[in-house]
Amino acid sequence: MDKHEGKTKHCGGGVRLGIQAVATLIQNANFKGFFTGKIYTGKSKQVCVPGLNCYSCPGAIGACPVGSLQNFLSGRKFRFPYYVLGILLFVGALLGRVVCGFLCPFGLLQDLLYLIPFYKKNQFLLDKYLRYLKYAVLAVLVIILPLCLPLTPTFCKYVCPSGTIAGIISYFTQPIIRSQMGKLFSWKLIVLGIIVVSGLIVYRPFCKYLCPLGAFYGFFNRFALVRMHLDEGKCVHCSACANACKMNIDPSRKPNSMECIRCGDCVRACPKSALYIGVKGSEK
Amino acid sequence: MKKHFLIEKNIIAILLLLLGAGLIAFGIHSGQMKAVLNKASRVCMECIGIG
Structure with missing residues (x-):
């Protein structure tokens, strides 16, 4: 029996x-943009936001880090993306996947989807294998293919659901x-549809299986300034944290797993307060 | 003493933060902020599904 089947658990x-x-x-x-369809062109767009938020969304006031990275890699003349990589490195070292749990707009959308009462099946056989897919997406669609195919942001073009939402807004406004939307838009709608429907059944399927940003930030979970800490002396190995985790991790064994989005469900579930998220060494 | 402990326990994060800040500064110096703005202030046709 799946630990979340048949019930909609509050999202943290x-x-x-x-x-x-x-x-x-x-x-x-840029709320006005949602009605006019025109994108924001102000100076704040020279700064990348930490989460997945398409810069072609009429509401966006910042740049998408994944899109910006691909833009540098797929340029006619290669330029090493110091600025974008620096932002990703800085945010990753500071917060790790706290970004996924707290700051990503597409993460919020998936959290809301999972709150909808529906058939839930958050644990299944292929889950642990599908997790590796996001690293392949990061390596192949975000880095290798844009390097090989000039002017082609492969991830944004064929997968990114945030861009598809921007496209839907543009479609209506x-x-x-x-009038220019054709097969590619239909393809992206299918991808978004699969993510939305699976998001009703599985908790955060895009974050678990496809998100290149989550894959990147995951590498920092062990080292980030803000990370999870387990007080081994307090832990009674009751598995309350593992049962509460919708990302299917056992925080008592791997508190800084690359899959952890720092939602804090395990911290709240722990009867002994053995887990906490914060800066090591700053405790009172 | 506490400050020393704080740095010691977070040394990798601090080094990565410094590296990130250095890359950002170098990127700004090489005009990459403008390149980001240039891309982000136009509709990305691939992103919205036109291609």
Whole structure:
């Protein structure tokens, strides 16, 4: 029996949902754009946001780090992406996948989808193998193919669901763009549809299996300034944390797993307060 | 003493933060912020599914 089957568990407390909502609103503060369809062109767009938020979304006031990275890699003349990589490295070293749990707009969308009462099957046989897919997406679609195919941001073009949402908004607000949409848009709609439907059944399928940003930040989970700490002396190995984890990790064994999005469900579930998320050495 | 302990326990994160900050500074110096703005202030046709 799946530990989440037949019930819709609250996505890590109202506080986190509130922070996610505020972060999404801040990153998409060009509200006028949602009605006019015109994208924001102000100076804040020279700064990459930490999460997955398409810069072609009419609401976006920042640049997408994945899109910007591919733009540098697939340019006619290769330029090493110091700036974008620096931002990713800085954010990763500071927060790791806290970004996924608290700041990513597409993460919020998936959290809301999972709250919808529906058939839940969060653990299945292929789950652990599909997790590796996101590393392949990062390596192949975000790095290798853009390097080999000039002017082709492969991940954005064929997969990115955030871009598809931007496309849907443009479809309804920009008649010129609507008239140009064809097979590629249909393909992207299918990809988005699969992610949305699977998001009703599985918790955060895009983050688990496809997100290149989550794959990148995952490497920093062990070293990030803000990370999870387990007090071995307090842990009674009751598995309450593992049972609470919707990313299917056992925090008592791997508190800094690359899959952990720092939602804090395990921290709240621990009866002995053996887990905490914070900066090591800053405890009172 | 506590400050020393804090640095010791987070040395890798601190080094990576410094590296990240250095890369950002070098990127800004080489005009890469403008390149990001240039791309982000135009509609990315591939991203929205036009190609």
